Amino acid sequence: MSVSTKPAPSGAPAFLALACVGAILTPGSAWAADPAAPATGDAAGGGTADAGEGGSHREQWITVKGTYARxxxxxxxxTASLLDTPQTITVIDKATLQKQNLLTLRDALTTLPGITFGAGEGGGGFGDSINLRGYSANTDITIDGVRDSAQYSRTETFDLQQIEVYNGANSVFNGSGSVGGTINLVSKLPEKRDETVIGASGGTDDYYRATLDSNIRVNDLVAFRLNAVYHHNDVxxxxxxxxxxxxxxxxxxIGxxxxxxxxxxGYYQHDDNVPQYGVPxxxxxxxxxxxxxxxxxxxYANVDRQKQTIGQLTSIVEHDFDDRFSIRNLTRWEEIKQTTVVDPPQAGVFHLGDICITGAAPLGYVPEGAGGxxxxxxxxxxxxxxxxxxxxxxLRDTRNTMLYDQVDLRGxxxxxxxxHEFVLGASAAWEHYNLDxxxxxxNADGSNPYAASGLPQIIIGGDPVDYTGPLNYVRSSKPYGSRDDYAAYLFDTSRIGELFEVNFGLRWEHSVGDFTTINYNVTPGAAFETISANIPQHTSDNLFSYRFGGVFKPTRSVSLYVAYGNSKTPSISTVNGGCTTGTVGTSTFVNFCDFAPEKAKNYEIGAKADLFHHHLQLTAALFRNERLNFRLPSTGLDESGNSVSVQVPGGKSRVDGLALGASGNITRAWTxxxxxxxxxxKVIKSLPDDCEANPTGTAACNTLYLAAPLQGGPLQQTPKHSGSLFTTYQLPFGLQLGYGLTYEGSFAxxxxxxxxxDGKYPKSKDWLTHRFFASYPVTPKLTAQVNVQNFTNTHYYTSIRNNGWAIPGATRSATFSLFYNF
Structure with a gap:
């Protein structure tokens, strides 16, 4: 476990590794001399602390008075605490989100090493594109443990209690997928106290924000909580x-x-954004x-848009039979709508100096022609x-709906x-997806008004360009998807005396997926808008996943563990897309749904220790994550001798790694x-068996070889080194100062x-950013906060698309916030 932020430059990997363990070398006498003293600072990565009656600064709405709250x-x-869970789990709590002004899921995850981002658009459309420990986690996001597989931008954290990142293959927790891990978002719930916090912020880049977090204990039976936000900023x-x-x-x-x-x-959010597609x-x-x-x-600034609406209704019923047994039922309905109009800067032609940049492989540019x-x-x-x-x-107009129910017996x-502490449960989910x-x-007749002249050109370095031509929507397709999942599971932690624990989880899941696409003829003329349909796709899989771990506790505050887990991914792994299709000849679609599910395995050995009377936690883990049996492109001949694009199972890759973490208080004032x-x-197998021995021996194999990841090479978007640091120090008169850095190494x-x-993989450039934080209790109820992000104004890229464009990271910005608590 650990709890959140980011690290350093080319020489930074070594520094970061030392930073994670350096806290041990810091004198611990500040805690040892006064073991009963409460913490006055709050853990930079999660726990918070109260200054006590005479303290200089109370962390409103996120403190447990007089204690350190991890x-x-x-x-x-x-079924076990973070210390005793045999897995690397990172928790970003709401104190961290507030202190670092992390407003979106992307902002928060950027502070965690081992996570990178694709450039906005995946198979399901524009939205969060997350890569966790080398593997896509786009559909491995949950909210309160419930899968949230729609492809959209999770732009708010105002209603989040914390963010949990479970690292390593683990579909035992939340179902199929989870090759690299799972990201769980935890909602705020009513609490047993009265407290209201009003926040107001302003800053550079037309930034303004207002928030409300009000918890009211109505009476002995009822508590009510209301969170609300209004936000605007230019990037x-x-x-x-x-x-x-x-x-x-x-x-x-109630109760x-x-x-x-x-x-x-309930949850409702509406976004009206201009989507980011970056620069060439x-x-x-x-x-x-x-x-x-x-x-x-x-x-084109006047037409590009991303409008999304998120609606959610959740019911949780709990009953405690006694102090040993309880039962819980969660039911959720969710609908997510998103409409996007996008104009990414891929393809086309840039005329710069004496070159024409075309986007053509492998170099992407050609010299000017005669006469320049x-x-x-x-x-x-x-x-x-x-x-x-x-x-x-x-234009993409999407709609995802889901109904979910889960029941858990804890004992x-x-x-x-x-x-034994166990959880026995079952769940059912019904998801539907529509895209127009x-x-x-x-033009209204479906013809292209710019077929001869090309789209309006944009002056490089000039003002943003508006689109002034005809606007007529010509539909090309309407895909439909559905997915039903039924699961039963058992989790248990067995404690054998004071020294040993065995932790395991078992899950059986029946997954049914359907997907089809209605196509519309877009060619002007008599056949315009006539309809055809792809072959409906269908999968039905029984998936068994598990995770086992053993924990040795030489002392109560130290855990040494080994763990092994797996994941399963069916052919229709998300409601947003079907199986991969191929073609026979020129038109007939071939369905590749009838394959055994992909597999992944995770091996992990690690250690966790709580130091200084549980004020500081250190973690370390070695791991291997393998992906097995994924689809490989291949070719063949059908019965008529036509060339066939097909897929075959058998792909294999792996990621070996080391994770270090430190979070908490070094002294009462220093976090x-x-x-x-x-x-x-490493890519271990990316070619089918008949091509692997001699990949360039035939024309068909050579084509596959040139397009497939090179065997023995690295995975895309997987940096070797990455890390983060966030530290704060509270001065005796109440001022709290903080510094953070984020480092991401280069990747293929x-x-x-x-x-x-020149025989080398195209790589990104590594980058390092710095940030500053300060807060001061103006009065016992009013706190002022300043955040400066990327204060060195570093130019870098958070997402790089392999077809000619990338999204720049945010440049220097500053915000000033006031939080009033009553």
Whole structure:
């Protein structure tokens, strides 16, 4: 376990590794001399502390008076504390979110090493694209333990109690997938006290924000909590992109002090954003070509948009039979709608200096033609201009709905000398997905108004360009997906005396997936808008997953453990997409659903220790995560001798790594949170058996070889070194100062042989950012806070797409906030 933030530069990996363990070398006498003294600072990565009656600063709404409050996992399936759970789990609590001004899920996860981000768009559309320990985690996000598989942008943390990251293959917790791990978002619930916090913030880049967190104990039976937010900001360093949203989350608990409790929660959020698609990025030119401004927008500012609405209703009924047994039922309905119009700067032609950047592999640029001309077909691109190409004016209108129910029986029993804490449960989920997609920049008859002249060109370094042509929506397809999952599971922690614990989880799941696409003819003429359908896809799989761990406790505050777990991923792994299809000849689709599920395995050995009377926790783990049996492209012949694009199982890759963490108080005034992760990734098998021995022996195998990841090479978007640090110090008169840094090492952008440049993988550049935090209790009820992000104004890229564009990281920004507590 650990609890949140980020690390350093080229020489930074060694520094970060030392930072995570350096707290041990810091004199511990501050705690040893006064073991009963409460903490006055709060852990930079999670726990918070109260200064006591005479303290200089009370952390409103996030303190346990007079004690150090370490966050713990909130999962209903957890049967042990973080210290005694044999797995690397990172918790980012609401104190950390507030102190570092982490407003979105992406902001929060950026502070964790081992996590990178794709460039916005996955198979399900625009939204969070997360890579956890080398593997996609787009559909491995849960809210209160409930799968949240829609592809959208999780832009708010106002209603989050904490964020939990479970590292390593573990579909035993939340179902199929979870190859690299799971990310769980924990909602705020009513509490047994009266407290209201009003927040107001302003800052650079047209930043303003208002929040409300009000918990009211109505009477002995009822407690009510209301969280609300309004937010607006331009993206620092960008000309056009902005975030604008509001949200409200009421919750009420009836029977808050009784054995039987019913909590009803609602959540509503609406976003009106300009999506980020960044700038052109070509590895052969060292990344962003010289002459292209870091902040320029290459879309059409007046039509590009991302509008999303999130609606959620949750019921939780709990009953305590006695102090040993309890039962809990959670029911949730959710609907997520998103409409996007996007214009990414991929394809097209950039005319810069004496080169024409085309995006063509492998180099991405060609010299100017005779007389200094730069053309796309017959269209001339003047020097200093960009002729857009690729998917311009694409409109996607998506709708995800889900109904979910989960029941858990929790108990504690004794069998001879062994004590057990267990959870026995079952769940059912029904998900549906609809997409309406097509092109917007068209004539009413479906013809392309720019077929001859090209889309309106954009001056490089000029002002944002508005689209002034015809706007007519021409639908191209309507995919539909559904997925039903039924599961039963058992988790248990067995304690054998004071020294040994055995922790295990078992899960059986029946997963049924269906997907089909209705296609619309977009060719002008008699056949315009006529309909055809792909072959419906269907899967039905029984999945068995598990996790086992053994814990040795030489002292009560130290855990040494070994663990092993797996995950299973069916062919239809998400409601947003079906199985991969291939073609026979020119038109007939081949369904590749009838494959055994992919597998993943995680091996881990680690240690956790609570020091200084549980004020500081250190963690270390070595791990191997393997992905097995994933689909590989192949070719063959059908009965008529036609060439067939097919898929075969058998792919294999792995990630070996080291994770170090430190979180808590070094002294009563000094807190630290530090994480370091080392990842060594390798593609073990990426070609089918008939091509593996001689990948260039035939034309078909050579084609596959050039397009597949190179065997023996690294995985994409998996940096070897990454880390984070956030530390605060509270002065005697109440002022608290903090410093943080985030480091991400370079990683391979693309790994197939056809993309090699001078025999080397195109790689990103490593980056290091710094941030500053300060807070001061103006009065006992009013706290002022200052945050400066990226105060060295480093230019870097958080997401790099392998087809010619990347999203720049936010430049320097500053915010000033006031929090009033009563």
């Amino acid at each position: 966050p713990d996992v909130a999962s209903a399936k957890s 620092p360093g960008r000309d056009v992109e902005r975030y604008k949203r509001y949200g409200v989350a009421p919750a009420v608990t 808050i002090d009784s054995p039987t409790r019913w909590t009803l929660m 990025y070509f590895p052969a030119l060292g990344g962003k070509p010289d002459g292209i401004p870091y902040g320029q927008y290459f879309g 001309t730069c053309k796309s077909g017959s269209i001339v691109v003047p020097e200093g201009s960009y002729l857009p190409g690729g998917p311009r004016g694409n 504690r029993v004794q069998t001879g000398p062994v004590s 997609t097509g092109k917007l920049f068209m 630290i949170f530090a994480n370091y992760t080392y990842l060594k990734s 952008i693309v790994t197939n042989p056809s993309a090699l440049i």
